[in-house]
Every structure is written in structure tokens, then in C-alpha cells.
Amino acid sequence: MLKAENVSFRVQDKTLLHDASVECRPGEFTVLMGPNGAGKTTLLRLLAGLYQPSAGRVLYHDQPLSSFSATELAKSRAVLSQEIQLAFPLSVADVVLMGRYPHFQRSPSAHDRAICAQTLAELGMSHFADRDYSTLSGGEAQKVQMARVLAQIWETPPQGHRVLLLDEPVSSLDLRYQHQLLQLARDFSRQQAIVVAVLHDINLALAYADKIVFIKEGQIYDTLPNPDELTAEMLEEVFDLAMCVITNPLTQRPLVIHASADMR
Ligand SMILES: Nc1ncnc2c1ncn2[C@@H]1O[C@H](COP(=O)(O)OP(=O)(O)OP(=O)(O)O)[C@@H](O)[C@H]1O
Known part of the structure; x- marks a missing residue:
């Protein structure tokens, strides 16, 4: 279970998120929705451990997220952020391989490479493996980044559940791939993984989410455990x-x- 308990997040004198509580269970696909600037990314980053709460706490397997080392977390929790810029040229295969960095020391094993090939194939991007990542379209790059985060947590750790956190993962995808990626995310949750995604399209949320959390003006407005009751x-x-x-x-x-x- 990944759980935020009464978390707030402040930057200087501005409160970006106030007193938010949410429970994300293994096997469940949770969607965060709300207007621009509501605090969705802030909550996702708190759940990821990328931000430290100003008040309240985030628990992963009943322990404070802050008690896990960065390496420990990186083996079981992957985050797909909104905008990803690379400072230097890399091939698509190398970008996906970045997802395996927490798993190898000096050089990737054949097993690491096989996982990357498999996740690229899952996203229908195998034929782009040797392409310069910087030449990809927005949608192609988004699929490659999804392959990277899947490669990062492809295997279930000995203890616990994997956590996949996706910030607007379909923002650049065409309609067919929006469905395909969310289907993939939901299927991933069904392997006892915890999946949380920020989405803007309520109909996609209704089609794929097990639970929808609505955020408005820095607070959780409502949580719908059964989206059909919207x-x-x-x-x-x-x-x-x-x-x-x-x-x-x-x-x-x-x-x-x-x-x-x-x-x-
Ligand atoms: N470092 C910061 N300093 C000041 N304000 C910030 C900072 N980071 C985010 N904000 C503000 O906090 C609010 C919440 O941001 P957040 O990115 O969580 O919103 P969001 O719900 O994900 O929005 P969107 O749908 O537009 O992506 C926004 O008004 C944003 O401008």
C-alpha cells in the first residue's frame, strides 16, 4: 500500500497542497484529476518521494517513504514525469536502458537488455531502438519514456509491490495509443502493482480507473472508489x-x- 496521510506541501509562503489523504492499493489503478494548477503533480511527486511533505507523511508498506534509500526506491518505484529533456544525444535503446541503471553496476547484463527490448516491444517501438531519441515526435518520445519506466520496475522486488506513477502519460498520444497505454497501465496494476496516473480526460479516467481522486485548489475535493458513481x-x-x-x-x-x- 502507498498512502498519503494528511500531507501538505508548502513552497515559501504558498501552500500547493493542503491536508491530502489518499490510499493506493496493489492491484488498483488510481487516477488523479482536476483543473490546471490544482495540485495533481504536487501530490504525485509527494507519493513518489520526490517532494518531502511540509506536514503529514507518505507511507510505503507502512513505513515512511523517507526511510527508504534512493536506490531501494528506484528498484520498485518508477515515475514518468511530464517533460523530459536530455542534455546529450542518446539512442532510443539507451534511453530505455536508463530505466535499468538501479539494477546494474558497471554495464548492463543480457537480462537488462532483454527487459528493455521487451518493454520497447510492448509499446510498439522496437523498430526505433537505434534512432537518436532527440529526433522522435512528442508521441514517440512519450512511448519510449513509458518503456523506460516499465523496464525500471519490470520485476517484482522480493518484498513489496511495485509502484508506477504517471504524470499525464497520454498527453502527446493519438486516440488509439491513449487507450493502448492506459490498458497497459491497468494491466500492470493487475500484477499486484500500485499504479497512479494524472489524467485530464474524464472519459479515459472512467474507462480505466478503479478509483478517481479529484483535486481542486490544492485540496482533495472527493475520492470516488467506484467511478461509475460519478x-x-x-x-x-x-x-x-x-x-x-x-x-x-x-x-x-x-x-x-x-x-x-x-x-x-
Ligand atoms: N516551486 C514552486 N513554487 C511556487 N509555486 C509552485 C511551484 N511548483 C508548483 N507551483 C504551483 O503550485 C500549483 C500546483 O501545481 P501542480 O503542478 O501540482 O498542478 P497540477 O494540478 O498538476 O496542474 P496542471 O494540470 O496544470 O499540470 C500551481 O499553481 C503551480 O504554479
Whole structure:
């Protein structure tokens, strides 16, 4: 279990997140949603241990996240950030291999390379292995970064569960790959991994999330353990848009349609 207990995060005199509590369980795909600047990335980075809470605590397997060493964490917790810039030229294969850095000393084993080849294949990117990463399109680069984080936590550690934290992982992907990547993330959670993703598309969240956490103005507005119970009223409050929840004729699941705030 990965758990935030009453966490707050302040920078100088500004509170970016206030008193947030969330529980992310193995086997579960949790989605964080909310308006721009609400605090989603801040919460994800707190869950990752990349930020230290100003108040409250983050627990991983019932122990403070801060009690784990960086190397220990890197073997079981991977983070896909929004913008990734490389300072020097690398091939796609080398970028994916970066995910294996916590697992080898001087040079990667055949096993490390095999895992990287497999994750690149999972993302349909094998044929890009030798390409200069800097020449990739935004969507291609996003798929390669997903292959990198999957390679990092491909194997379950002897104790505990793997944690995959994804910040807007489909922002550059076409519709088909948005579904493919989220399917992959959900399948990954089903191997008893903890998966948390920040998404902006409520319909994708509804299609893939086991739990949706809504964040607004630096606070958790609501947590929906069953996304099918989503109401238009709640969405209107969070996003300040006119919303309607209908049934998707293709899936028979809830589908959200929206219009400008003037329609409310
Ligand atoms: N280092 C910082 N100093 C001051 N303000 C910051 C800092 N980092 C983030 N913020 C502010 O904190 C707020 C929350 O940021 P965060 O990145 O968590 O939002 P978000 O919900 O992920 O937004 P988006 O949907 O736009 O990505 C924003 O208003 C942001 O400008």
C-alpha cells in the first residue's frame, strides 16, 4: 500500500497542497484529476518521494517513504514525469536502458537488455531502438519514456509491490495509443502493482480507473472508489463546466459530455 496521510506541501509562503489523504492499493489503478494548477503533480511527486511533505507523511508498506534509500526506491518505484529533456544525444535503446541503471553496476547484463527490448516491444517501438531519441515526435518520445519506466520496475522486488506513477502519460498520444497505454497501465496494476496516473480526460479516467481522486485548489475535493458513481453535479463543481453523464453506446459505461460554463 502507498498512502498519503494528511500531507501538505508548502513552497515559501504558498501552500500547493493542503491536508491530502489518499490510499493506493496493489492491484488498483488510481487516477488523479482536476483543473490546471490544482495540485495533481504536487501530490504525485509527494507519493513518489520526490517532494518531502511540509506536514503529514507518505507511507510505503507502512513505513515512511523517507526511510527508504534512493536506490531501494528506484528498484520498485518508477515515475514518468511530464517533460523530459536530455542534455546529450542518446539512442532510443539507451534511453530505455536508463530505466535499468538501479539494477546494474558497471554495464548492463543480457537480462537488462532483454527487459528493455521487451518493454520497447510492448509499446510498439522496437523498430526505433537505434534512432537518436532527440529526433522522435512528442508521441514517440512519450512511448519510449513509458518503456523506460516499465523496464525500471519490470520485476517484482522480493518484498513489496511495485509502484508506477504517471504524470499525464497520454498527453502527446493519438486516440488509439491513449487507450493502448492506459490498458497497459491497468494491466500492470493487475500484477499486484500500485499504479497512479494524472489524467485530464474524464472519459479515459472512467474507462480505466478503479478509483478517481479529484483535486481542486490544492485540496482533495472527493475520492470516488467506484467511478461509475460519478455525477454531473460533482464534475461541474470541480471543473466549472456544464456536464452531463450519459451511457456510452459502445461500452454501456458512463460517458461524460460537456459544454461551456455559460450552459450551466
Ligand atoms: N516551486 C514552486 N513554487 C511556487 N509555486 C509552485 C511551484 N511548483 C508548483 N507551483 C504551483 O503550485 C500549483 C500546483 O501545481 P501542480 O503542478 O501540482 O498542478 P497540477 O494540478 O498538476 O496542474 P496542471 O494540470 O496544470 O499540470 C500551481 O499553481 C503551480 O504554479
